[in-house]
Each structure stands twice: as structure tokens, then as C-alpha cells.
Amino acid sequence: MEVQESSVSVVGGRGALSTPLKVEETRTGDASHTGGQGEEAIKDIVCGSAAGVVGKYIEYPFDTVKVRLQSQPDGVPLRYTGPLDCFKKSLQRDGFVGIYRGISAPLVGAAVETSTLFFSYRLACDALKASGVYPELKRHPERELPYTGMLYCGMVAGAITSLFLTPIELVKCKMQVPLETPGGVVTQPRILSVIASIYRHQGVLGYWHGQFGTFIRETGGGAAWFGGYEGMKMLFKKYNKSAKDDEDLPVWQRMASGSVAGAAYNFMFYPADTIKSRMQTEDVKKLTGGKSTFSAVGKALWKQHGLKGMYRGCGITVGRAIPSSAFIFTVYEELKKRWPDQRAG
Numbered sequence: 001m002e003v004q005e006s007s008v009s010v011v012g013g014r015g016a017l018s019t020p021l022k023v024e025e026t027r028t029g030d031a032s033h034t035g036g037q038g039e040e041a042i043k044d045i046v047c048g049s050a051a052g053v054v055g056k057y058i059e060y061p062f063d064t065v066k067v068r069l070q071s072q073p074d075g076v077p078l079r080y081t082g083p084l085d086c087f088k089k090s091l092q093r094d095g096f097v098g099i100y101r102g103i104s105a106p107l108v109g110a111a112v113e114t115s116t117l118f119f120s121y122r123l124a125c126d127a128l129k130a131s132g133v134y135p136e137l138k139r140h141p142e143r144e145l146p147y148t149g150m151l152y153c154g155m156v157a158g159a160i161t162s163l164f165l166t167p168i169e170l171v172k173c174k175m176q177v178p179l180e181t182p183g184g185v186v187t188q189p190r191i192l193s194v195i196a197s198i199y200r201h202q203g204v205l206g207y208w209h210g211q212f213g214t215f216i217r218e219t220g221g222g223a224a225w226f227g228g229y230e231g232m233k234m235l236f237k238k239y240n241k242s243a244k245d246d247e248d249l250p251v252w253q254r255m256a257s258g259s260v261a262g263a264a265y266n267f268m269f270y271p272a273d274t275i276k277s278r279m280q281t282e283d284v285k286k287l288t289g290g291k292s293t294f295s296a297v298g299k300a301l302w303k304q305h306g307l308k309g310m311y312r313g314c315g316i317t318v319g320r321a322i323p324s325s326a327f328i329f330t331v332y333e334e335l336k337k338r339w340p341d342q343r344a345g
């Protein structure tokens with residue numbers, strides 16, 4: 001290959017000396033870095049989307065039960081006494097297909113959420129390494145961040161993801177809760193009618209109704225999710241001397257790490273999700289289009305049901321998150337491992 005040279009004027013104490021500098025290697029390195037970053041972004045989006053879809057099919061029936069438990073009317077006695085009672089009554093009323101009603105929007109949401117989480121997390125890690133906060137990592141970016149750095153990157157990834165997730169979760173929550181008319185007739189909302197109803201009552205900003213709750217849940221949850229996963233992998237590598245890299249860990253250990261991540265994410269910030277679900281389903285049940293603030297809904301729930309009401313449906317949520325997150329992380333990493341290397345040729 002012919003080396004391209006470029007003359008650059010280097011000014012010395014006695015005048016200008018024309019010194020040819022070889023810039024081909026630098027240009028090639030920059031192009032290779034840019035190409036590598038682009039390929040990594042595509043990997044994150046494709047593999048993350050596929051992993052999110054797999055996880056959503058696993059968890060959706062549990063999620064439907066959770067939303068119905070969280071959004072029960074204020075009256076006593078409650079319509080459902082617990083997760084099993086809710087699941088049984090939902091099956092009797094809607095059948096098995098009804099449990100999966102409204103999954104189209106969550107499938108899109110799962111693909112967007114998971115791909116954005118992994119993509120944003122990698123970008124945040126790269127930015128933190130390049131920032132100089134950890135000087136040794138600026139010189140050796142191939143090394144792993146300290147655990148605290150991973151937690152910060154998880155928070156950033158969650159905060160970014162919340163902006164994309166709120167509209168999708170809003171539609172999903174409204175689809176999962178049956179609509180009751182004053183005459184007592186129960187009808188099932190359709191996705192297009194739900195989208196149109198939100199715009200008609202609240203405008204474009206209405207799609208971000210409950211954003212603050214999603215932001216709290218995703219920011220703290222992102223730290224818990226990635227922190228739980230990375231922390232468990234560190235623990236496994238500490239006691240598994242033969243595992244030098246993450247890829248050296250057995251699949252069951254990576255799945256166990258994903259399970260812990262899912263449980264930590266859902267349990268630690270569950271009250272924020274309860275308030276958000278209540279805010280996002282109230283319009284469907286009352287057909288008022290009225291707005292309620294995050295703090296007002298939170299205070300009302302606390303006054304009516306206390307801490308127990310804040311964690312209503314938490315058991316089933318953590319239960320479905322354990323297998324779901326285990327598969328999400330495993331599918332994502334296995335797909336990335338098998339991604340064809342374009343630079344191999």
C-alpha cells in the first residue's frame with residue numbers, strides 16, 4: 001500500500017522548516033476507531049432489542065397482574081386479594097390470550113428500553129474512562145471501571161432510557177387495565193384508541209404523564225440493574241480463579257448475576273413504579289383526562305394503604321424479573337459473542 005505523506009510546516013527558532021509527517025497511520029487509526037464505535041452501536045441496538053423481546057414474552061403475564069393489582073380502585077374490599085387471585089380472575093374473565101393483551105406496545109418498548117440501556121451504558125462507560133476521572137483508565141481504556149463508576153454509568157443509562165420508555169409504558173398500562181363504563185360494562189381498550197385518547201385529553205406532553213416516576217425508577221433502577229449484574233460477576237470471578245474475563249464465566253453464573261440484577265432493580269424502586277402506574281391508569285378508569293402530580297398521588301396512596309400499598313404486587317414483579325433479567329443479559333452477551341467480525345477479513 002502506498003503511504004500518503006503530507007507536508008506540515010514546523011516553526012523553529014530560526015524560521016520555518018518543511019518537515020514531511022506521515023499521517024496515514026493516524027488517519028487509519030481514526031477511521032478504524034470510528035468504524036469500531038459504529039459497529040458496537042449496531043451490536044448494542046440489535047442484540048439489546050432481541051434480548052428485550054425475549055425477556056418481555058417471559059414477564060408479560062406477570063406484568064399484567066402487577067399493573068391490575070397496582071391500579072385497583074380505592075374502595076374496600078379490594079377487587080383482588082393477591083397475585084394468584086388476580087391471575088385466576090383474569091384468566092376466567094379474559095382467557096389466556098387476554099393476559100397477553102396489549103403486548104405489541106411493550107414488545108416495542110422492551111426492544112427500545114433494553115437496546116437503549118445497553119447502548120447508553122457503554123457510551124457512559126467510554127465517556128467516563130476518557131474523562132480523566134480515573135487517570136489510569138484514560139491510558140488503559142481496555143480495563144474495567146471501578147464498581148462505583150459502573151453504578152454512575154448505570155444511573156446515566158437509566159435516566160436516558162426513561163425519556164423513551166414513559167410514552168410506551170403509558171400506553172401499555174392503559175391497555176392492561178379493563179375500561180369500566182358507568183353501566184358496569186367492561187370493555188377492553190385498543191391501542192389506537194388509547195393513543196388517540198391521550199392526545200385528545202392531554203396533548204403531546206400527555207404521553208410523558210408519569211415521567212418523573214419513570215425517571216426515579218429508571219435512574220436508581222439502572223444503577224441497581226447494572227450494579228447487581230456487574231457486582232455478582234465480580235464475586236463469581238473472585239472465587240472462580242480460572243475466569244479471567246466475563247466470557248470465561250459459565251452460563252449459569254451469568255444467568256444468576258442477571259437474576260440478582262432483576263430482583264434488585266424491581267424491589268428497590270418499586271414504590272416509584274406503583275405511583276407511576278396509578279398516575280398512568282387513572283385517566284382510563286375515570287375518563288376525566290385530569291392530571292395528578294407524582295407527589296400528590298404518592299401522598300394519597302400512602303395515606304390510604306401505607307407501605308403495604310406502595311409494595312402491592314411487588315412479589316410477582318420480583319418473581320418475573322428474576323428469569324427475565326437472567327435471559328436478557330445472557331441472550332445479549334451470547335448474541336454479541338457470535339456477532340460476525342467484519343474486520344476479520
